[in-house]
Amino acid sequence: MDTELAHAYDRCRELHRRHGRTYYLATRLLPAWKRRHVHALYGFTRYADEIVDRTDGLPTAERAGRLDDWGGRFLAGLHGQQVDDPLLPAVLHTIAVFDLDRNDFASFLKSMAMDLTVSSYPSYRHLLDYMEGSAAAIGTMMLPILGSADPAAAREPARQLGFAFQLTNFIRDVAEDLDRGRTYLPDEDLDRFGVTRHELAEARSRGQATPAIRALIAFEVARAQAHYAAAAPGITMLAPGSQACMRTAYALYGGILDEVAAQDYDVFARRAVVPRRRRLAVAARSLLAPVGTPVSLPGPPVPGDAAARLPLPGPTAS
Structure with a gap:
């Protein structure tokens, strides 16, 4: 595993450890080789959630723009483009390893966008x-x-x-x-x-x-x-x-x-x-x-x- 990818997995694991105490504890019971992939999915969902919930002092349009920008980089990565992001390389690697359904990720991002306008x-x-x-x-x-x-x-x-x-x-x-x-x-x-x-x-x-x-x-x-x-x-x-x-x-x-x-x-x-x-x-x-x-x-x-x-x-x- 190259350095960039290893750092991306580490970043996802740290997000999981810091914000998902219950699930992080459960994940420690998985075989070691599976853990990093669960951390990657948690990192993906948590980062999108942070864009929506931790920027609520900003105008809705700006928050939506940030989510769209990050989602756009993710989609570009799915199409093989180089992605400059601290955690997306781990997510993209996990998707490739397990051939995860891309529609699930699109559905998730759609729901995150709903949180910007639906109360x-x-x-x-x-x-x-x-x-x-x-x-x-x-x-x-x-x-x-x-x-x-x-x-x-x-x-x-x-x-x-x-x-x-x-x-x-x-x-x-x-x-x-x-x-x-x-x-x-x-x-x-x-x-x-x-x-x-x-x-x-x-x-x-x-x-x-x-x-x-x-x-x-x-x-x-x-x-x-x-x-x-x-x-x-x-x-x-x-x-x-x-x-x-x-x-x-x-x-x-x-x-x-x-x-x-x-x-x-x-x-x-x-x-x-x-x-x-x-x-x-x-x-x-x-x-x-x-x-x-x-x-x-x-x-x-x-x-x-x-x-x-x-x-x-x-x-x-x-």
């Missing part, structure tokens, strides 16, 4: 359209790296796991997203529980959720749990050397839902975080579990009407 979603169907790029595409990007004896059967569980992880982040980060002027809780869900955006903003200011907001969050936790349930069979479909990693990621992201429930679904009281001791214990158990061990569904029983699992959409949200 809310009328329905869960509309949110799923966004998550096709921001979440499901990442699941299918990862699948060739993780490996499976039956990739066709493992594809839909991989997509569902992307949805589950993304929804977990949305639930945990309601307050942070409000600060960025966005709401990933669908309007139809707010209406169902009699919650307005103004009330969400007031709860953010107080640092305390109302009973109606807590009921809304419990409903969203149940929805995330339904996606975890749909993703669960896919873990044992993975290559033996990848199962401990994804079993850990599954349990730790799901553990965030446990933490949300432990604070009575008040996502404004504090940011739900799985304690370090528990993260290490989960990783150790996953490493010791025999290959083929099924995962346990995350999250506690959810009170009220949210306890009923919501019907999941079909494989395609569009």
